[in-house]
Amino acid sequence: MDSAPEAFDRLLRERSAALLRTAYLLTGDRHLAEDLxxxxxxxTYLRWSSLRDEAAAEAYVRKVMVSVYTRWWQRKWNGERPTAELPDVELLDPYGAADEREYVRTLLTSLPRRQRAVIVLRFYEDMSEKDIAEALGISPGTVKSTASAAMARLRSMVADEASPVPTPHEKGAP
Structure with missing residues (x-):
């Protein structure tokens, strides 16, 4: 067999993907498979000098994987421990962004058409006041005042606790 570092490197290059698949099939978890x-x-590297060839080395790696995995399985598990208080962990809401987009869309549809057009062109299309004025056939001053009025109306709808605009979840609620 070649020198240990060269032969071991070759084993890693040529067989590590297959060995990782075996480890994954044993553990069922990608991270545990990498650790295994x-x-x-x-x-295997520490015993390399006693292995007769690379095929024997690969078989030895597989044997060691099974042996280490078995010891992990037999060892008393010390992962989670019950506690009296749950930690404060911020959970990500996978639908939060979609709900927020729907809420904003609902708010926008409650604006008069010109205000809605100015807000959409200004903040979603990132157009300048001059470009909006040209697109809508109004003066830049009208664009500014319309945007200001629309933003004030949106702020009041969001802040108004007495009659909030229903979110998508609240629309069907009794």
């Missing part, structure tokens, strides 16, 4: 393979490769 790393532990097995470390043990």
């Amino acid at each position: 393979l790393q532990a097995a490769l470390t043990k």
Whole structure:
């Protein structure tokens, strides 16, 4: 067999993907599989001089993986511990962004058409006041005052606790 570093590097290059698949099939978890393979490769490297060829080395890695995995499985698990208080963890709402977009769309549809057009062109299309004025056939001053009135109306609708604009979830609520 070649020198240990060269032969070991060749084993890593040529067989690490297959070995990782085996580790994944044993553990069922990508991260645990990577840990398992790393532990097995470390043990293999330390015993490299006693292995007769690369095929024997690959078989040895697989044997070590099964042995290490079995020890992990037999060892008393110390992962989670019950506590009296739950930690404050911010959970991401996968639908929050969609709900927010729908809420903003609902707010926009409650604006008069010109105000809605000015807000959409200004903030969604990022057009200048001059370009909006040309597109809508109004003066730049009218664009400014219309945008100001629309923003004031949107702020009041959001802040108004007495008659809030219903979010999509509240529309069907009794």
